[in-house]
Amino acid sequence: MKYKAATIKDIAQALHLSTxxxxxxxxxxxEISAATKQLVLDHAAKLNYHPNPIxxxxxxxxxxxxxxxxxxxxxxxxxxxxxxxxxxANEKGYTVIISQSHESFxxxxxxxxxxxxxxxxxxxxxVSSATKDLTQLKALHQYGFPIVFFDRIVEDxxxxxxxxxxxxxAYNATMHLLAEGYQRIACITNSAHLSITRERVAGYVAAxxxxxISSHPSLIKYCFHGGMLLDEVTAAVNQLMKAKPxxxxxxxxxxxxxxxxxxALKKAGVAIPGEIxxxxxxxxxxxxxLHAPITVVRQPxxxxxxxxxxxxxxxxxxxxxxxxxxxxxxxxxxxxxPEVPAKKKGRK
Amino acid sequence: MKYKAATIKDIAQALHLSTxxxxxxxxxxxEISAATKQLVLDHAAKLNYHPNPIxxxxxxxxxxxxxxxxxxxxxxxxxxxxxxxxxxANEKGYTVIISQSHESFxxxxxxxxxxxxxxxxxxxxxVSSATKDLTQLKALHQYGFPIVFFDRIVEDxxxxxxxxxxxxxAYNATMHLLAEGYQRIACITNSAHLSITRERVAGYVAAxxxxxISSHPSLIKYCFHGGMLLDEVTAAVNQLMKAKPxxxxxxxxxxxxxxxxxxALKKAGVAIPGEIxxxxxxxxxxxxxLHAPITVVRQPxxxxxxxxxxxxxxxxxxxxxxxxxxxxxxxxxxxxxPEVPAKKKGRK
DNA sequence: CTGAAAGCGCTAACAC
DNA sequence: GTGTTAGCGCTTTCAG
Numbered sequence: 001m002k003y004k005a006a007t008i009k010d011i012a013q014a015l016h017l018s019t020x021x022x023x024x025x026x027x028x029x030x031e032i033s034a035a036t037k038q039l040v041l042d043h044a045a046k047l048n049y050h051p052n053p054i055x056x057x058x059x060x061x062x063x064x065x066x067x068x069x070x071x072x073x074x075x076x077x078x079x080x081x082x083x084x085x086x087x088x089a090n091e092k093g094y095t096v097i098i099s100q101s102h103e104s105f106x107x108x109x110x111x112x113x114x115x116x117x118x119x120x121x122x123x124x125x126x127v128s129s130a131t132k133d134l135t136q137l138k139a140l141h142q143y144g145f146p147i148v149f150f151d152r153i154v155e156d157x158x159x160x161x162x163x164x165x166x167x168x169x170a171y172n173a174t175m176h177l178l179a180e181g182y183q184r185i186a187c188i189t190n191s192a193h194l195s196i197t198r199e200r201v202a203g204y205v206a207a208x209x210x211x212x213i214s215s216h217p218s219l220i221k222y223c224f225h226g227g228m229l230l231d232e233v234t235a236a237v238n239q240l241m242k243a244k245p246x247x248x249x250x251x252x253x254x255x256x257x258x259x260x261x262x263x264a265l266k267k268a269g270v271a272i273p274g275e276i277x278x279x280x281x282x283x284x285x286x287x288x289x290l291h292a293p294i295t296v297v298r299q300p301x302x303x304x305x306x307x308x309x310x311x312x313x314x315x316x317x318x319x320x321x322x323x324x325x326x327x328x329x330x331x332x333x334x335x336x337x338p339e340v341p342a343k344k345k346g347r348k
Numbered sequence: 349m350k351y352k353a354a355t356i357k358d359i360a361q362a363l364h365l366s367t368x369x370x371x372x373x374x375x376x377x378x379e380i381s382a383a384t385k386q387l388v389l390d391h392a393a394k395l396n397y398h399p400n401p402i403x404x405x406x407x408x409x410x411x412x413x414x415x416x417x418x419x420x421x422x423x424x425x426x427x428x429x430x431x432x433x434x435x436x437a438n439e440k441g442y443t444v445i446i447s448q449s450h451e452s453f454x455x456x457x458x459x460x461x462x463x464x465x466x467x468x469x470x471x472x473x474x475v476s477s478a479t480k481d482l483t484q485l486k487a488l489h490q491y492g493f494p495i496v497f498f499d500r501i502v503e504d505x506x507x508x509x510x511x512x513x514x515x516x517x518a519y520n521a522t523m524h525l526l527a528e529g530y531q532r533i534a535c536i537t538n539s540a541h542l543s544i545t546r547e548r549v550a551g552y553v554a555a556x557x558x559x560x561i562s563s564h565p566s567l568i569k570y571c572f573h574g575g576m577l578l579d580e581v582t583a584a585v586n587q588l589m590k591a592k593p594x595x596x597x598x599x600x601x602x603x604x605x606x607x608x609x610x611x612a613l614k615k616a617g618v619a620i621p622g623e624i625x626x627x628x629x630x631x632x633x634x635x636x637x638l639h640a641p642i643t644v645v646r647q648p649x650x651x652x653x654x655x656x657x658x659x660x661x662x663x664x665x666x667x668x669x670x671x672x673x674x675x676x677x678x679x680x681x682x683x684x685x686p687e688v689p690a691k692k693k694g695r696k
Numbered sequence: 697c698t699g700a701a702a703g704c705g706c707t708a709a710c711a712c
Numbered sequence: 713g714t715g716t717t718a719g720c721g722c723t724t725t726c727a728g
């Protein structure tokens with residue numbers, strides 16, 4: 001059962017005009033008499049006429065929609081980013097088509113093809129933790145297809161990029177743990193493929209070194225699936241718990257890892273912050289309600305979405321090929337948990 | 349800068365064939381010789397040809413996309429539902445266009461027009477808490493436009509609907525509180541416009557009555573914005589805290605209200621479950637990590653998304669007008685929190 | 697087996 | 713000021 005919309009032709013026939021006259025009247029062209037315009041407008045209203053965007057797209061060779069690929073919308077960081085994306089896109093009359101990769105490379109590629117074939121005008125993407133092969137993205141990019149990366153950047157594709165100062169965010173978080181007296185700080189992080197992983201781990205290592213502590217590879221755990229699989233995080237946590245001497249704190253580099261880690265610690269019966277402290281990246285709004293209201297690194301997600309979308313639309317609407325690309329770095333915020341007296345330990 | 353895709357015409361010219369032959373070859377028509385087919389297919393591959401979906405849509409008068417309107421994707425329940433929707437839609441080759449109403453009626457109407465004008469083939473909607481005027485939805489529905497309601501149903505529009513047994517879910521939650529010995533149970537709920545509000549409140553009242561307790565209007569607080577505004581929830585909580593005698597438990601009827609209530613109680617310095625117990629609808633995965641791991645009513649969100657989408661596609665693909673509509677009722681699950689000894693009080 | 701032509705809804709030269 | 717025509721990419725009669 002189909003909804004049959006009124007077309008310009010319907011109006012033209014009813015009014016004994018040509019379609020072009022109607023079209024022009026509708027677009028308020030100066031070469032149409034006021035009388036005719038009124039006639040057309042009235043009839044259009046009566047028929048509840050709406051231009052068919054598909055026909056328009058065919059003609060203009062643009063669809064008015066942009067694609068977004070994130071790993072998971074059920075993730076505070078991404079849903080906040082999407083809100084930012086949506087706010088700019090709607091403002092400018094674009095539709096947003098959201099797709100999830102669920103941290104699977106295969107799903108990402110499929111989605112990519114799908115979106116590209118759905119004739120979107122541009123793409124915003126935060127690559128999956130499993131993405132190591134960039135063939136598809138590069139091909140698309142080489143065709144001149146507008147792409148903007150956000151959060152999880154791909155370094156060797158030259159286009160606009162938006163991210164936070166990952167190094168600094170991780171550095172601050174680790175420094176915070178050090179300042180509280182923790183000394184043996186482990187790190188649970190995402191797939192090593194990701195730019196954010198490298199940068200965040202570097203920040204963590206730098207903070208340790210600043211305190212004269214050398215990082216230990218066995219205390220850095222990479223989760224290939226970025227915490228999508230709880231088992232992976234649990235395994236990492238359990239290994240850390242068995243290390244001798246046992247770490248007294250953990251730094252996690254993403255939302256999913258932070259909550260996954262809490263879950264694993266809870267299951268293992270390890271108290272936070274009593275037995276081990278935890279600090280990590282997270283944009284979850286429930287953090288303050290958690291059993292252990294930990295200190296978190298918060299990213300300006302909404303802002304990131306806005307900026308990325310502005311850059312993308314700029315790319316899309318540019319008349320000539322853009323050759324000069326921006327990399328926008330936003331700042332993170334360290335939201336410190338209320339002091340838990342029992343937490344202090346060690347020297348200092 | 350635009351990506352110029354190959355068209356059937358390009359292939360036809362290169363091969364000195366007509367566009368219709370190419371078109372047929374591509375669709376593997378039986379009336380094309382194997383040789384020609386091979387020729388066309390090879391060349392199509394070489395040119396990385398992909399049919400233009402917009403041209404197809406124009407012709408077929410269907411876009412292959414469905415619209416979804418929810419209040420907020422940054423809400424566990426809705427993001428899980430969307431995953432369910434996506435899974436069915438992708439399986440069947442449909443694109444999902446997600447829009448948020450942010451619990452605003454104006455935004456919802458704007459979105460509705462927008463989606464309708466973007467020529468989506470059908471709509472899945474969970475109305476906003478502020479929706480009281482159904483003119484737009486009814487108009488769309490009367491034109492024969494396929495719509496399926498989920499979660500927040502609109503009763504007087506005859507189409508497929510998917511929801512949980514709200515009455516039973518609320519009843520079970522309230523009975524759980526009663527069984528634990530709480531007697532003066534308040535209720536913080538959504539806008540009174542919503543079907544789910546009425547049903548959940550009814551379940552709550554029925555449970556109380558089952559225990560010979562009559563419900564008291566002053567203990568039922570309606571939040572018009574469904575918890576989108578924390579102030580609204582805070583005000584409700586504060587009023588309840590001032591009631592004499594003070595309630596010993598609160599039942600909340602949605603995700604946003606449940607967490608909002610926890611936030612408000614925390615700010616007011618009221619301990620859960622020490623000073624007041626809390627139970628409510630929630631699909632958040634962080635519940636078990638909360639300071640007070642409360643008992644929650646969980647909805648089969650993913651499943652709800654799947655079912656709703658199946659019904660919608662059925663509507664879309666039906667040859668003749670559907671007159672026989674389903675209302676699918678799914679069951680909720682009561683996830684009880686681990687016993688906190690201090691919680692028991694009162695008789696029983 | 698293949699081609700020519702029309703049409704989906706709309707806009708934009710190009711007439712008159 | 714208004715009409716005619718062509719064309720966006722594709723499918724589909726209708727002819728050969």
